[in-house]
Amino acid sequence: MPSRATLEAVARYQSAAITRPITWVTRRRDSDSANLPACPYRLIGPDGMQCEAEERAPICADDCLRCTIPEALQHPKACLYLLPLRLDGEPIFVCRAYSSKVHALASRNWRDFCFCNYWFPRGDPDPANEASIPGLAGARRRYRAILSTPPAPPTPPASPVGSADVRPEASRARRLRWRGLIERLRLFWLWR
Structure with missing residues (x-):
């Protein structure tokens, strides 16, 4: 008969699996993700790898190797206002300090935002720190909507009086x- 501690550990594992079926993992021995850099947005679950920066889109190891999000988050100049996104498989970085609710200051190269006056250290790039940044999920949805909509056609110039x-x-x-x-x-x- 199993001991009480073993039963509690199994119950804890099962309840964790029920509340969050996809776990944060950086490496997994039985897949091709063993040589990937650590990324807080990579989710590995029973359905394969998914990217939370791209709204849990399925990805492969080649996509992770080409992505610059892990490099940007592990850099010492990574800013708290830097918001990584992936649109159509390409990483895009948005500066939340210079963006508004209708306009997003975005770049494909995260180094464009390294010399900002509002720089604030991001901390360790682990899932717990990324989850503790307030408003990150809402900002990600808002800026994804702004960047994915096509720009409005230019309005004709105002006609002169008369x-x-x-x-x-x-x-x-x-x-x-x-x-x-x-x-x-x-x-x-x-x-x-």
């Missing part, structure tokens, strides 16, 4: 007056 768009009846009358004046001048010059 043009055909602003006062059509006045501009038509003005055109007729000028046309009459030009016709009279033309006739005058012809008869001279």
